[in-house]
């Protein structure tokens with residue numbers, strides 16, 4: 655008999671808002687509340703599996719509907735982002751108090767203690783932000799608490815890392831001047847800066863100028879799976895030295911040694927990535943960053959309802975309650991509190 659005790663998971667990255675808008679135009683709010691085929695996050699499954707909340711990404715799909723590498727215009731990105739904020743507010747409003755958008759770690763702790771889902775607004779690729787940052791504060795006031803300056807393409811702020819396997823994440827120039835200013839503004843305002851889609855030069859630019867813990871919300875170990883999206887040992891060490899966090903990504907192509915998009919991946923492979931990160935960084939710097947509803951996870955983990963399979967696998971690998979609580983939510987909450995202020 656496996657241990658079925660639920661460990662609450664605060665997750666560093668998901669794409670449910672994009673999924674709902676792209677696939678459920680007319681009933682996006684309703685689709686959040688019931689399990690649906692091919693959708694990883696819904697309220698019932700989340701409650702069943704212990705998914706307590708996390709950073710809810712606002713990623714801007716291609717403006718022309720086709721070319722992901724083409725940077726969308728600011729107007730398109732702004733409108734799309736506002737639609738996503740509205741959708742999450744509508745979900746919270748329709749949830750009968752079971753979903754509350756959080757703006758502080760105090761909010762998150764309160765929600766988690768009450769069994770209320772705790773989403774936080776995150777921008778993945780800052781195309782919606784004007785290069786002079788004049789609308790950043792308005793987004794902050796709307797609840798934005800985390801920004802990945804760039805997705806895996808280029809924009810006004812940085813050059814994202816293209817998806818390549820096997821390849822080094824050192825793929826080109828790093829932050830632009832606007833990107834440097836964005837990082838400083840986020841530091842001052844109390845907005846997290848997410849490094850997951852930056853190339854290596856961009857990562858080191860942020861490491862040099864940021865005064866806050868380094869965060870790679872959804873990236874794995876490059877040594878175990880040499881995709882450009884994963885972290886080198888040097889990057890993992892820098893994250894540890896900054897008192898930051900790397901979130902375990904469930905995407906099979908960032909887990910498997912062969913980088914294949916094959917969902918037949920035993921949970922032991924996720925445990926290997928966690929073990930490696932803990933070996934390099936220690937237990938205080940590893941979290942979860944599922945990439946749910948943005949990338950295909952292992953078939954054993956293809957719904958938030960199945961999350962206990964992962965915590966059980968970690969438990970069987972020797973992680974005790976204290977370690978599991980850190981990996982599953984404690985480390986994220988500490989890093990966000992350090993970043994946002996108490």
Ligand SMILES: [Zn+2]
Nearest residue numbers: 778851872948
């Ligand atoms: Zn991503």
